[in-house]
Amino acid sequence: MALIELEQVTKIYRIGMVDVFALNGVSLAIEQGEMTAIMGPSGSGKSTLMNILGCLDVPSSGSYRLEGDEVGSWTDGQLAETRNRRVGFVFQTYNLLPRLTASANVELALLYGRSRNAKQRALQALDSVGLRARAAHRPAQLSGGEQQRVGIARALVKDPVLLLADEPTGNLDSRSSNEIIAMLQRLNRDQGLTVIVVTHEPDIAEHTRRVIQFSDGKVVSDRPVPNPRTAIADRNAQEGSAS
Amino acid sequence: MSPMALLKTAWFSIGSNKLRTGLTLLGMIIGVAAVISLMAIGRGSQNFITNRIESLGSALLFVRPMSTGAGMFGGGGDADDLTLDDAYALLDATFAPSVLAVAPEIQTNGQVVAADANTFAQIYGVTHDYLDVRNFEIHNGMFISPAHVTNGSRVAVLGSDVTETLYGARDPVGQTIRLNQRVFTVIGGLESKGGSDDRRVLVPITTAAERLTRQRAGQGRVNVQTITVKAAGADLVDEAMAEVTTLLRLRHRITDEDDFTIANQQDALDTLNETNETFALFLGAIAGISLLVGGIGIMNIMLVSVTERTREIGIRKALGAKRRDIMLQFVTEALFLSIAGGGIGVGIGALLTRIANGRNIAGQNVETVFSSDIALLALGVSAIIGLFFGIYPAARASALHPIEALRHD
Numbered sequence: 001m002a003l004i005e006l007e008q009v010t011k012i013y014r015i016g017m018v019d020v021f022a023l024n025g026v027s028l029a030i031e032q033g034e035m036t037a038i039m040g041p042s043g044s045g046k047s048t049l050m051n052i053l054g055c056l057d058v059p060s061s062g063s064y065r066l067e068g069d070e071v072g073s074w075t076d077g078q079l080a081e082t083r084n085r086r087v088g089f090v091f092q093t094y095n096l097l098p099r100l101t102a103s104a105n106v107e108l109a110l111l112y113g114r115s116r117n118a119k120q121r122a123l124q125a126l127d128s129v130g131l132r133a134r135a136a137h138r139p140a141q142l143s144g145g146e147q148q149r150v151g152i153a154r155a156l157v158k159d160p161v162l163l164l165a166d167e168p169t170g171n172l173d174s175r176s177s178n179e180i181i182a183m184l185q186r187l188n189r190d191q192g193l194t195v196i197v198v199t200h201e202p203d204i205a206e207h208t209r210r211v212i213q214f215s216d217g218k219v220v221s222d223r224p225v226p227n228p229r230t231a232i233a234d235r236n237a238q239e240g241s242a243s
Numbered sequence: 244m245s246p247m248a249l250l251k252t253a254w255f256s257i258g259s260n261k262l263r264t265g266l267t268l269l270g271m272i273i274g275v276a277a278v279i280s281l282m283a284i285g286r287g288s289q290n291f292i293t294n295r296i297e298s299l300g301s302a303l304l305f306v307r308p309m310s311t312g313a314g315m316f317g318g319g320g321d322a323d324d325l326t327l328d329d330a331y332a333l334l335d336a337t338f339a340p341s342v343l344a345v346a347p348e349i350q351t352n353g354q355v356v357a358a359d360a361n362t363f364a365q366i367y368g369v370t371h372d373y374l375d376v377r378n379f380e381i382h383n384g385m386f387i388s389p390a391h392v393t394n395g396s397r398v399a400v401l402g403s404d405v406t407e408t409l410y411g412a413r414d415p416v417g418q419t420i421r422l423n424q425r426v427f428t429v430i431g432g433l434e435s436k437g438g439s440d441d442r443r444v445l446v447p448i449t450t451a452a453e454r455l456t457r458q459r460a461g462q463g464r465v466n467v468q469t470i471t472v473k474a475a476g477a478d479l480v481d482e483a484m485a486e487v488t489t490l491l492r493l494r495h496r497i498t499d500e501d502d503f504t505i506a507n508q509q510d511a512l513d514t515l516n517e518t519n520e521t522f523a524l525f526l527g528a529i530a531g532i533s534l535l536v537g538g539i540g541i542m543n544i545m546l547v548s549v550t551e552r553t554r555e556i557g558i559r560k561a562l563g564a565k566r567r568d569i570m571l572q573f574v575t576e577a578l579f580l581s582i583a584g585g586g587i588g589v590g591i592g593a594l595l596t597r598i599a600n601g602r603n604i605a606g607q608n609v610e611t612v613f614s615s616d617i618a619l620l621a622l623g624v625s626a627i628i629g630l631f632f633g634i635y636p637a638a639r640a641s642a643l644h645p646i647e648a649l650r651h652d
Contacts, residue, residue, distance in 0.1 A: 051646050054561070056560075056561060056645045056646050056649075057645075057646055076565070076566055077565050077566070077567075080560065080563050080564060080565040080566075080568075081563065081565070082563075083560075083561060083562065083563045084562065084563020084564075085563070089561050089562075091649075095554070095557075095558045095561070095649065097555055097558065099255070099259050100255075108558075108559070108562055109562045109563070111244055111248050111252070111559075111562075111564075111568075112244055112559070112562060112563040112564045112565070112568055113563065154562070158563075
């Protein structure tokens with residue numbers, strides 16, 4: 001049983017009188033421990049796919065099984081619970097609450113479930129992304145890369161089975177991008193966390209082990225990356241990172 | 244979401260926009276303070292009137308003359324049909340066994356002049372029983388005796404305010420005063436009872452009729468304005484009323500319409516209480532409206548807040564917040580606002596009540612009664628208002644689709 005199994009998934013949005021197929025018969029399986037990039041031009045359906053994978057939305061038809069559970073028939077409450085327990089989101093715009101400190105932002109993910117020692121766990125998560133010292137800072141006091149690391153800490157704090165990153169480096173400079181990619185790779189390699197990255201940068205995709213190409217709501221190619229590049233979070237070492 | 248986390252979140256959200264929170268609170272504060280202070284005034288006046296009536300004495304009937312006849316230009320009887328003899332006749336143990344005592348009175352007013360001071364007072368012509376029937380007590384000296392009434396003596400008993408004005412702390416007994424230019428000897432002073440009762444000068448009713456009101460009545464035909472009848476017991480008031488009616492109709496040879504009215508003290512109390520309750524309700528309704536306006540303010544601000552925080556709601560939902568969590572968060576914020584506003588409002592209302600109590604406002608002596616049941620009610624109502632006006636914005640927030648909420652900027 002794969003972690004994610006999609007069969008003939010469609011997603012239809014009704015815009016005015018016209019039905020738009022955001023996803024048009026997508027079937028794919030992603031195994032536990034994979035690191036996958038999803039690529040495609042805007043409007044190709046990759047964000048819709050992410051939303052469905054992350055249980056923010058349900059398919060119009062077809063079947064989506066997460067860890068063997070059929071998601072399509074779930075209630076709002078069950079979807080919310082899954083988002084809380086099994087999925088971690090990393091957003092392009094970080095989506096941190098500006099009024100909360102870094103640690104409070106991480107704690108936010110622990111708010112909606114029975115979690116003990118929320119404060120401590122949030123600090124541990126910040127520690128794992130190297131931001132323990134910045135725990136009391138607000139997002140505005142952090143650099144873009146640091147904010148995204150807080151975002152990752154927030155996604156990780158609940159120990160999800162699936163990490164979904166939607167253009168995680170879209171707003172970052174190359175050095176910070178590298179840092180983030182290195183972090184995602186490390187999580188995948190060391191902890192066996194399943195990571196799915198939506199990106200339109202081929203360079204980022206080259207760091208994953210599988211690239212799924214989308215166009216017009218369909219999978220047009222699905223290929224393994226034979227020799228994924230390894231990102232090293234250091235500008236000087238970047239040249240030698242290709243292996 | 245744990246209750247503690249909920250409270251913390253609500254507190255944080257509310258605290259993040261202090262000016263807006265303050266203004267929203269102000270709406271509730273004004274509403275609740277208005278309810279508290281207006282109800283306090285309502286209850287105060289109710290108390291005041293009840294006390295006044297009860298201080299008159301108990302189990303009383305008030306008999307007054309009334310013009311009879313329905314003629315447009317006042318044809319028929321006159322208003323001088325009640326006499327001192329009528330009053331004494333009511334003491335007849337055979338015809339009126341339920342009557343314990345009577346206190347006829349004539350009221351006029353005039354200048355009271357002492358040696359070195361003068362004042363304006365209500366002058367009452369009364370009999371000896373007036374003291375007991377109307378619940379007065381002698382502070383010094385003596386009261387008007389039956390002999391004073393019989394002889395038409397020129398003696399006077401002063402109310403405590405009058406004594407104070409004319410003599411200060413000195414003993415007025417034995418002093419000479421002039422009432423409307425006629426000389427009277429002060430024989431006593433009354434214990435203070437509060438209000439207008441203390442601004443009275445009491446003289447024998449016969450003296451009042453002859454010397455102070457220009458009655459040219461013969462012996463026993465002293466016309467009186469009110470006869471206060473004290474029943475032999477609180478349960479005998481109705482019997483006394485019937486006996487007095489029968490007796491007076493006989494004496495006045497009346498076959499159709501009475502030429503007098505009898506007011507029952509309890510009836511008067513009930514009527515006044517009823518009036519007062521209407522008054523209090525009216526005040527409460529006005530205050531309730533301002534409370535409602537405060538509630539609408541909360542709803543308004545909550546709706547703005549939901550729109551402003553759409554993205555935050557999206558983030559929370561992406562992190563696993565259920566509809567219920569979002570709903571609770573916003574309802575808690577609304578409740579926080581309304582209960583905090585209500586609490587401060589109760590405080591300010593209590594303060595206003597205390598400040599206004601006993602003060603002279605626009606010529607009226609205001610008496611206020613702060614009642615904790617009203618305070619609790621106001622708090623409860625503010626909580627309900629918060630809930631009521633918070634639910635709609637909260638429902639809107641919780642119904643937002645996470646994806647659309649996340650896309651919002």
